Amino acid sequence: MGTGTSIGRVRGLGAAKEGAHHWWTHRLTAGSNLLLMLWFIASIAMLPGYDYATIQSWLSSPWAAVPMALLIISVFMHFRLGLQVVIEDYSHAESRVVLLVLLNLFVVAAGATAIFSILKLAFTAGAVS
Numbered sequence: 044m045g046t047g048t049s050i051g052r053v054r055g056l057g058a059a060k061e062g063a064h065h066w067w068t069h070r071l072t073a074g075s076n077l078l079l080m081l082w083f084i085a086s087i088a089m090l091p092g093y094d095y096a097t098i099q100s101w102l103s104s105p106w107a108a109v110p111m112a113l114l115i116i117s118v119f120m121h122f123r124l125g126l127q128v129v130i131e132d133y134s135h136a137e138s139r140v141v142l143l144v145l146l147n148l149f150v151v152a153a154g155a156t157a158i159f160s161i162l163k164l165a166f167t168a169g170a171v172s
Contacts, residue, residue, distance in 0.1 A: 065124065072121035079114040102161060103168030111161050119154040123147065 086107060090097055101107050123146060130142045 065128075069121065069124045069128075072117050072124065075113070075117040076121055079110060079117060082110055083114060099164050099168050102164040103166075105165075108161055108165040112158050115154055115157045115161065119150050119157075123150045 086101070087093075090101060102111065126146055127143065130139060130146065134142055
């Protein structure tokens with residue numbers, strides 16, 4: 044039972060040769076989640092009210108809609124990376140591929156729905172129904 048070559052250990056390459064990239068991406072999304080959530084909490088706290096019209100007018104600004112979309116992307120990417128590790132570590136080989144495909148489909152569907160909602164609010168602000 045070897046632990047790989049010396050250069051492989053130095054580069055952090057595991058059996059799949061993607062361990063360092065996955066770890067680094069997970070840490071980057073964690074950092075961006077922290078910054079964007081701080082922005083989100085501060086922005087929500089400074090709103091004068093929390094009714095639909097106030098939120099719609101807030102999200103109609105690109106200064107709110109763009110970071111909100113980035114927050115959604117970062118949160119769902121971090122979610123996918125974390126659950127991918129759990130699935131790879133704790134699921135049986137027979138069901139691993141199916142679970143990973145379902146995870147990816149769920150993340151894309153939920154993220155697209157959230158971004159669509161943000162864009163709908165952003166682009167229909169002030170429109171007469």
